[in-house]
Amino acid sequence: MLFGQETREPLGQGTKILPARQGWRLALPLAVTASIMAIAGVLLLASQAIERNRQEQRLIADALWAEQSLEFEAQRMLDSLLALARSTSKTREAASGGRLEDRSLLQRHPAVVSIYRWLPGKNSFEVAGEGGLSDRDAAGLREAAQRAERLRRPTAVEPPTGDDPKAAALLWLAIPSDLSEGGQIVIAVVSLDRLLQNAIPWWLAHSTSITLQDSAGSVLAERDPAVRGAGVYVRKIETPFLDQTLYLNANSAQGRPFLIPDLLALSVACLSALLAWTVYALWRDLGSRTRTEAALRAQQALQDAMETSLVTGLRACDLEGRVTHANPAFCDMLGYTLDDLKRMTPPMPYWIGPGGGVPSDESRHKPYESRFMRPDGRVVDVLMHEAPLLDGSGRQVGWMASIQDVSEQKQNAELMREQADRIQKMSRLMSMGEMASALAHELNQPLSAATSYISAGLNLIADPEDETSLDDATRYFGNARSQAERAGEIIKRVRQFVGHTTPTLTPVNLAVVVNDLLALIRLQSSEASGKVKTTLEDGLPPVLADQILLEQIILNLTKNAFEAMVHIEPARKEVRISCTRRDANEVMVAVSDRGEGLGADRDRILSSTFLTTKPGGLGMGLAVCRSALELLGSKLDYRTGAEGGAEFFFILRPVHLAAVERSPAPEASSLHRA
Amino acid sequence: MTARICVVDDDENVRNALEALFRSRRLRISTYDDPLRFLSIWKTSEMREVPTVILMDVRMPGASGLEIFREMKSYGLPDHNVVMFLSGHGDIPLAVEAIKEGASDFLEKPFAGNSLVDRVVHNASRAESVFDSSNHQHQLLALLSERELNVATMVSRGRTNRAIAEELNLSVRTVEVHRARVFEKLNVRNAVELQVFAQLLPAARST
Numbered sequence: 001m002l003f004g005q006e007t008r009e010p011l012g013q014g015t016k017i018l019p020a021r022q023g024w025r026l027a028l029p030l031a032v033t034a035s036i037m038a039i040a041g042v043l044l045l046a047s048q049a050i051e052r053n054r055q056e057q058r059l060i061a062d063a064l065w066a067e068q069s070l071e072f073e074a075q076r077m078l079d080s081l082l083a084l085a086r087s088t089s090k091t092r093e094a095a096s097g098g099r100l101e102d103r104s105l106l107q108r109h110p111a112v113v114s115i116y117r118w119l120p121g122k123n124s125f126e127v128a129g130e131g132g133l134s135d136r137d138a139a140g141l142r143e144a145a146q147r148a149e150r151l152r153r154p155t156a157v158e159p160p161t162g163d164d165p166k167a168a169a170l171l172w173l174a175i176p177s178d179l180s181e182g183g184q185i186v187i188a189v190v191s192l193d194r195l196l197q198n199a200i201p202w203w204l205a206h207s208t209s210i211t212l213q214d215s216a217g218s219v220l221a222e223r224d225p226a227v228r229g230a231g232v233y234v235r236k237i238e239t240p241f242l243d244q245t246l247y248l249n250a251n252s253a254q255g256r257p258f259l260i261p262d263l264l265a266l267s268v269a270c271l272s273a274l275l276a277w278t279v280y281a282l283w284r285d286l287g288s289r290t291r292t293e294a295a296l297r298a299q300q301a302l303q304d305a306m307e308t309s310l311v312t313g314l315r316a317c318d319l320e321g322r323v324t325h326a327n328p329a330f331c332d333m334l335g336y337t338l339d340d341l342k343r344m345t346p347p348m349p350y351w352i353g354p355g356g357g358v359p360s361d362e363s364r365h366k367p368y369e370s371r372f373m374r375p376d377g378r379v380v381d382v383l384m385h386e387a388p389l390l391d392g393s394g395r396q397v398g399w400m401a402s403i404q405d406v407s408e409q410k411q412n413a414e415l416m417r418e419q420a421d422r423i424q425k426m427s428r429l430m431s432m433g434e435m436a437s438a439l440a441h442e443l444n445q446p447l448s449a450a451t452s453y454i455s456a457g458l459n460l461i462a463d464p465e466d467e468t469s470l471d472d473a474t475r476y477f478g479n480a481r482s483q484a485e486r487a488g489e490i491i492k493r494v495r496q497f498v499g500h501t502t503p504t505l506t507p508v509n510l511a512v513v514v515n516d517l518l519a520l521i522r523l524q525s526s527e528a529s530g531k532v533k534t535t536l537e538d539g540l541p542p543v544l545a546d547q548i549l550l551e552q553i554i555l556n557l558t559k560n561a562f563e564a565m566v567h568i569e570p571a572r573k574e575v576r577i578s579c580t581r582r583d584a585n586e587v588m589v590a591v592s593d594r595g596e597g598l599g600a601d602r603d604r605i606l607s608s609t610f611l612t613t614k615p616g617g618l619g620m621g622l623a624v625c626r627s628a629l630e631l632l633g634s635k636l637d638y639r640t641g642a643e644g645g646a647e648f649f650f651i652l653r654p655v656h657l658a659a660v661e662r663s664p665a666p667e668a669s670s671l672h673r674a
Numbered sequence: 675m676t677a678r679i680c681v682v683d684d685d686e687n688v689r690n691a692l693e694a695l696f697r698s699r700r701l702r703i704s705t706y707d708d709p710l711r712f713l714s715i716w717k718t719s720e721m722r723e724v725p726t727v728i729l730m731d732v733r734m735p736g737a738s739g740l741e742i743f744r745e746m747k748s749y750g751l752p753d754h755n756v757v758m759f760l761s762g763h764g765d766i767p768l769a770v771e772a773i774k775e776g777a778s779d780f781l782e783k784p785f786a787g788n789s790l791v792d793r794v795v796h797n798a799s800r801a802e803s804v805f806d807s808s809n810h811q812h813q814l815l816a817l818l819s820e821r822e823l824n825v826a827t828m829v830s831r832g833r834t835n836r837a838i839a840e841e842l843n844l845s846v847r848t849v850e851v852h853r854a855r856v857f858e859k860l861n862v863r864n865a866v867e868l869q870v871f872a873q874l875l876p877a878a879r880s881t
Contacts, residue, residue: 441733444762445685447784452691455787459698476694483687 063250118145148174192221313403321358453480564595590649
């Protein structure tokens with residue numbers, strides 16, 4: 001749990017599957033959102049088009065209606081003017097009455113600004129209505145009248161505009177009456193503005209800018225200057241007006257229809273935008289999550305790999321000591337699986353020693369050595385380093401330990417120690433020779449002195465010089481005795497040096513001792529061909545002995561054996577060591593050679609301290625052996641070997657017997673204590 | 675017996691014992707405990723001029739007997755100074771070396787008392803006889819005239835009569851006369867016997 005090992009899975013699997021699965025996860029909402037957006041867009045566009053169409057239709061209808069209305073108004077005005085013209089010509093005399101009619105017409109048709117009468121015969125104007133007549137206008141009017149007279153039908157003339165903008169909004173209508181009866185021509189100045197005002201009702205004008213334009217497109221009149229056309233829905237309709245062609249231009253104030261015409265569409269758009277954003281945010285979030293997850297996985301994989309390949313064992317446990325996690329190295333070290341370890345409860349079966357494997361505050365931060373018992377019974381030496389395991393808030397939730405297998409180092413240390421032991425043994429062996437030489441010199445001095453004194457004394461007795469000679473001789477003998485005593489002292493001192501003052505008696509396995517010594521014994525042989533044969537009886541009981549003394553005894557005997565075979569041809573040289581069981585209470589250790597044996601000197605050699613059959617020998621070896629064996633409660637014995645050489649042997653007691661025999665003796669117990 | 679006997683040993687007991695032993699045989703010895711001091715005394719005293727037997731322990735503190743012996747040899751050890759070594763076990767290779775280098779004798783410790791004395795006495799008489807004979811030869815050589823001494827020297831170096839005659843500007847006959855007189859005075863019969871005197875004869879001098 002702590003290390004997420006629950007989610008531990010082969011690294012490749014997870015990362016390979018991920019993109020496909022995630023793609024689907026992403027594509028679906030994206031596709032849905034996209035289609036929603038697309039449909040909404042298409043619908044909006046369609047509704048916009050429909051709306052536009054509808055507006056267009058309405059405008060067209062409006063424009064047509066307006067044109068019709070205008071035409072109708074114009075026709076009505078023209079009809080009135082024609083009637084006026086006709087009546088005027090009939091009632092020619094009642095000029096005043098004609099003026100009355102003019103006024104009523106002006107009242108009925110506000111579009112008519114003023115009425116002039118052209119009398120072709122008089123070549124003059126009569127004016128009704130407002131406004132004077134400028135010379136230029138008069139000339140224009142005359143021209144219009146003459147044109148009407150000439151054409152004999154109503155004519156519309158655009159007043160000469162000049163610089164006067166007002167004039168553009170005017171139209172002159174020249175209406176001829178029956179000229180043959182001496183009629184007159186009625187000229188009406190019509191304001192196009194007013195015409196529009198009358199013809200187009202307000203409800204139409206307030207939403208549409210309606211203008212009258214000439215063929216060149218310049219605006220002649222406008223229904224309501226306050227209303228501005230948006231220029232989106234425009235309709236131009238030709239409006240023939242007598243012989244003039246005017247154009248009615250309807251320009252709706254309605255602008256382009258909005259793409260989002262109402263709240264519903266707006267909310268749909270907003271919601272789909274929100275949806276899209278949400279999907280995008282989710283996608284981004286997912287992306288970053290995926291990246292983080294991948295990074296985490298990689299991290300985890302690295303951590304796992306590190307942990308797996310680590311030689312050092314790692315173990316996490318809770319405060320009760322239950323294992324919550326362990327890396328493979330730790331499992332290998334212990335020989336249990338992780339699941340086994342997790343199931344265990346303290347005291348742990350693998351734990352050797354106190355505490356049962358539950359870390360305590362004492363173990364914190366301080367490496368300590370411990371030993372683990374594997375299920376196969378093998379014991380592993382480990383170095384442990386415990387540290388408190390803290391959770392995110394810094395609270396201690398358990399213990400973390402790194403465990404190092406130090407068995408090998410321990411074994412190495414053991415080996416080193418054995419090596420050192422061996423070297424020590426070697427040096428002990430070497431020092432024997434040196435010591436023997438020093439001892440010889442030390443002993444030679446008093447012995448020389450003693451023999452000299454004795455000779456001198458004997459000389460004096462044999463051939464006395466005078467009366468004092470005998471006294472001198474006595475003195476010399478005394479000196480000789482003290483010199484002999486000095487030699488004795490030296491030997492005593494040497495013995496203290498050589499022998500262990502107190503042997504430590506322990507159960508010793510003879511086979512192990514002999515096998516350990518073989519390498520050293522081979523070194524004693526000067527030639528490589530020197531053979532060492534061992535006969536170790538199976539199932540020898542351990543004997544009670546001081547191991548070091550025993551080793552020294554055997555080494556001395558083998559050394560002795562090799563030295564006894566100096567003159568023998570190399571191929572025949574052989575030292576035999578045998579450990580055999582004589583009976584239930586006795587184990588015999590024997591060392592034999594193929595030398596000449598002790599022969600007649602046998603008893604003398606065995607009893608004397610420094611005597612030897614070898615030219616270079618000192619006889620020290622046997623003496624050491626004898627005294628060492630005395631310390632072990634045994635004695636050195638000799639017999640002629642099976643092959644004619646010398647065979648030295650001694651008897652040792654198996655442990656149980658020795659213990660029974662020795663236990664009541666107080667010095668034995670003191671030995672054990674030592 | 676006139677030869678002097680010196681014992682060099684660092685062990686006082688051995689020195690005293692040997693003194694007693696030699697005294698019981700009515701012989702006087704002088705003892706030295708320090709090998710280096712003995713060496714300096716030997717160099718400066720008249721010890722080198724008289725027949726002397728030196729008994730030396732091989733193993734001593736300060737300097738080994740063999741080292742002292744080599745020192746004496748390089749200083750000039752006369753034939754009538756006899757050096758004997760006393761050795762304990764283990765020094766045997768050393769003692770053998772000493773004998774090879776010209777020491778007269780070597781005794782292994784522990785020694786049997788009187789046999790040691792006998793060996794010393796034997797060596798002492800040898801030293802004396804060497805000393806005496808060289809003294810006698812000196813006396814004989816003193817009898818020769820200067821010319822005869824020259825001739826004797828040349829003869830001892832193996833020159834022929836003719837060569838001697840040419841070198842000394844003498845007639846061969848004269849050389850023969852001188853030669854016969856030399857042989858007669860020195861009591862030798864031929865040139866081979868003259869070799870006994872060879873060491874005592876001075877370097878050839880040309881006249």
